[in-house]
Amino acid sequence: AQSVTQLDSHVSVSEGTPVLLRCNYSSSYSPSLFWYVQHPNKGLQLLLKYTSAATLVKGINGFEAEFKKSETSFHLTKPSAHMSDAAEYFCVVTSYSGAGSYQLTFGKGTKLSVIP
Amino acid sequence: DTAVSQTPKYLVTQMGNDKSIKCEQNLGHDTMYWYKQDSKKFLKIMFSYNNKELIINETVPNRFSPKSPDKAHLNLHINSLELGDSAVYFCASSQVWSPGSSGANVLTFGAGSRLTVL
Numbered sequence: 399a400q401s402v403t404q405l406d407s408h409v410s411v412s413e414g415t416p417v418l419l420r421c422n423y424s425s426s427y428s429p430s431l432f433w434y435v436q437h438p439n440k441g442l443q444l445l446l447k448y449t450s451a452a453t454l455v456k457g458i459n460g461f462e463a464e465f466k467k468s469e470t471s472f473h474l475t476k477p478s479a480h481m482s483d484a485a486e487y488f489c490v491v492t493s494y495s496g497a498g499s500y501q502l503t504f505g506k507g508t509k510l511s512v513i514p
Numbered sequence: 515d516t517a518v519s520q521t522p523k524y525l526v527t528q529m530g531n532d533k534s535i536k537c538e539q540n541l542g543h544d545t546m547y548w549y550k551q552d553s554k555k556f557l558k559i560m561f562s563y564n565n566k567e568l569i570i571n572e573t574v575p576n577r578f579s580p581k582s583p584d585k586a587h588l589n590l591h592i593n594s595l596e597l598g599d600s601a602v603y604f605c606a607s608s609q610v611w612s613p614g615s616s617g618a619n620v621l622t623f624g625a626g627s628r629l630t631v632l
Contacts, residue, residue: 430619436555441518441604441623486555492619502619504557 400425402491404505412513417461417476419508421489424470429493431472433463436486436507445487448472459483484512517541520605520624527595528632534591535627537605545569546588547621548580549604557604563588564610595631602626 405420423429433445446457453465459482463474472489489505520537527533539546547570548560561580562570568580577593592599605624 432620434621434623439626441625442606442621443623444620447620488557490621500619502559502621504559507555507557509555 402503402505404508408509410511411479417479419474421472423491425493427494429491432490433474434488479512481512518624520627524628526630532593536589539607543607543609545608547606548590551602600631602628
């Protein structure tokens with residue numbers, strides 16, 4: 399079984415300040431982890447992915463995330479928020495779930511607001 | 515040259531009607547999905563097809579029936595629409611259906627189809 403928890407449903411930051419969106423996961427097998435972004439009235443777009451290579455992953459638009467196995471976390475960060483970063487962010491985990499099956503689970507999303 | 519395209523983008527209909535949403539991907543991916551996003555933005559997987567074969571069928575009313583005529587298409591037909599079916603439905607595809615170091619299970623999403631049932 400696996401699960402993913404996004405610890406904050408809403409994060410608000412001022413433009414130019416750092417962004418931290420938190421994600422914790424649980425998985426019985428080695429997971430792959432992703433962050434997706436959804437701008438208003440748009441589809442989801444991949445920001446970055448972790449697939450058992452480097453634990454610090456760089457994505458598009460200046461975002462990065464660090465896989466910490468000991469903490470079962472995959473938090474998303476950006477040094478300086480931009481107005482265009484205002485969107486909904488989803489953490490996703492996929493892993494083998496036994497008996498030849500794979501499971502993909504979305505977090506419930508974190509809405510990021512950026513204050514000018 | 516849209517990667518994953520779904521039609522229609524908006525659909526407004528009466529309760530009890532039957533409607534379909536179509537999805538096509540031109541990425542050569544093997545796996546396609548339907549997700550439902552509710553008003554709280556929560557994404558729930560409904561179905562997944564791998565090479566035209568159903569591999570995920572979550573607890574979804576049997577009024578919802580997916581159809582995959584070929585691996586580039588996955589359509590969603592909904593019978594006897596109810597108010598609670600109002601949502602945004604997203605189609606997605608991935609290269610394969612298996613996690614791994616290649617990241618080949620990265621999802622590419624369509625822009626969504628907003629269904630409103632009156």
